[in-house]
Amino acid sequence: MIDLRLLREDPERVRASQRARGEDAKIVDAALTADGTYRSSLSEFERLRAEQKAMGRQVAAASGAEKSALLDEVKQMAGRVKELDRQAAQAEAERDRLVRTIGNVIIDGVPAGGEDDYRLLEEVGAPRDFVAEGFEPRDHLDLASGLGALDMSRGAKVSGARFYYLSGVGARLETALLMLALDRAREAGFTQLKVPTLVMPQIMAGAGFLDAHGDEVYRLEADDLYLTGTSEVALAGYHAEEIIDLTGGAKRYTALSTCFRREAGSHGKDTRGIIRVHEFQKVEMFAYCRIEDAETEHQRMLGLERAMLDSMQVPYRIIDTAAGDLGGPAARKYDCEAWIPTQGRYRELTSTSNCTTYQARRLQTRERDPHGGGTRAVATLNGTLATTRWLVAILENHQQADGSVVVPEVLRDYLGEAVLRPA
Numbered sequence: 438m439i440d441l442r443l444l445r446e447d448p449e450r451v452r453a454s455q456r457a458r459g460e461d462a463k464i465v466d467a468a469l470t471a472d473g474t475y476r477s478s479l480s481e482f483e484r485l486r487a488e489q490k491a492m493g494r495q496v497a498a499a500s501g502a503e504k505s506a507l508l509d510e511v512k513q514m515a516g517r518v519k520e521l522d523r524q525a526a527q528a529e530a531e532r533d534r535l536v537r538t539i540g541n542v543i544i545d546g547v548p549a550g551g552e553d554d555y556r557l558l559e560e561v562g563a564p565r566d567f568v569a570e571g572f573e574p575r576d577h578l579d580l581a582s583g584l585g586a587l588d589m590s591r592g593a594k595v596s597g598a599r600f601y602y603l604s605g606v607g608a609r610l611e612t613a614l615l616m617l618a619l620d621r622a623r624e625a626g627f628t629q630l631k632v633p634t635l636v637m638p639q640i641m642a643g644a645g646f647l648d649a650h651g652d653e654v655y656r657l658e659a660d661d662l663y664l665t666g667t668s669e670v671a672l673a674g675y676h677a678e679e680i681i682d683l684t685g686g687a688k689r690y691t692a693l694s695t696c697f698r699r700e701a702g703s704h705g706k707d708t709r710g711i712i713r714v715h716e717f718q719k720v721e722m723f724a725y726c727r728i729e730d731a732e733t734e735h736q737r738m739l740g741l742e743r744a745m746l747d748s749m750q751v752p753y754r755i756i757d758t759a760a761g762d763l764g765g766p767a768a769r770k771y772d773c774e775a776w777i778p779t780q781g782r783y784r785e786l787t788s789t790s791n792c793t794t795y796q797a798r799r800l801q802t803r804e805r806d807p808h809g810g811g812t813r814a815v816a817t818l819n820g821t822l823a824t825t826r827w828l829v830a831i832l833e834n835h836q837q838a839d840g841s842v843v844v845p846e847v848l849r850d851y852l853g854e855a856v857l858r859p860a
Contacts, residue, residue, distance in 0.1 A: 438536050438798050440814075444468060454542040457549035457760035468535040475528035482521035489514050538648065540765040541795040544732070547760050547769050554759035555772075561743075562752035564776045565834065572838040576779040577829040578710040581607055583840045585860035587711065599700060599714045603825075606857050610844075611718060611825055613851035615693055618720035618745060618823035622691035625741055627722055632671035632692045635662045640674035643800040645766035645792075652701040668694035669819045672723035677800040680812055687726035687734055691822070694719060710829065712784065717825035724818045725802065728794060731816035735791040738820035739771050742787040745822055748847040751834040752776040754783050766792040775830035786827055789820030 444451055448469060452462040489511065548556045567574045581587035586607025592600035603611055619629060641647050641663045646654060655664040665671060672690050681688060696719050707713035722741065726734045739755070746753050758770040767790035774783035794814035797803070803812040835843045842857040849855050 459761040471532035478525035485518050541768045543760050544769040550759040551761040555756040558755040560754045574778045577832045580832045583859040613848045614823050627689040627691040630692045632668045644670045644673040648765045664697040666698040668692035668721045673796050676802045683804050687724045689724045719824040720822040722820045725815050728816050738789040751830045766795045768793045778833045787821040792817045
């Protein structure tokens, strides 16, 4: 949730963020009204509560008719105190409900608008000219099928649409990619965790995944648990309700996990192959840092993602995602998108988000305020180092006319092969 102090002191900044996201700015005024009711009710409650205590002392010292009159007055006051307490609690609950619907306040410079309103930051590498090479590129499904690497029909037979089997070199190539990502994360100072993929509702909500996109999440009703669509959720919950020590710098974690997404609303989109599926593997980075260090940490994560993509030797671009295409917790997000030859466009392979204090406030992750005065929320950031989807870019960009695929050099020691040849 956003900082209540920011809501009170600079509501126009929050309204502007809502407008940039394409969301209703009036919710800000409704939250302010509820907050005002809460604060005034609480103030009056505390004033009358103090009077009630003082009057209690008068009752103890009084006698006769005076004591009887004071007792009547105390009873009336007790009813009023109880009502004010109820009003304050009700207004606080309404304020918190409204505030939780407000997305994180975007960082200055984030472009306004929706999915197509991103800012292009850089293009790296040039797409291959397959016409000049004299052959028509095959898509990743045809290539993988020829290599005996991917079986969509058996995946559908066992689990339904958007499920699949990776087999042979396909499974090994995915493993090689994920192991490289984990090694890169470890070298960069990230501690690897094995995380749960089932989490409780308060963790899922705290990470910001049950607000606008609750329909994307798988829920086990009998157990009241959620399957995570990214290890970001479990990593965000790792230090929930804790005061952590950041005097030595950021705390950085990484995890390889199976991710589950319902893909609600994606009917008819990317139905061929493994671009958009219900289950996949992902290596995620996650960092807790001081608020003042968050933007530097964000650039560091983007640099690690870039290095991974550079080592895959695929053309890609970096975009500053528009506000309307941000998730609720993100104040800024950079996407790295790889060129997919058979689609003639770039597709997202990685993203890294600066969530500032949004998740930490919900999950009560704090640090001792270095400026004094108790504790304060920390900043959280996340970023992707590899996913199953990367196989699409690797196969299509490194294919040869005979259906073979040249393995990126950085993966050869992990895989044990330099070229994947048709089965």
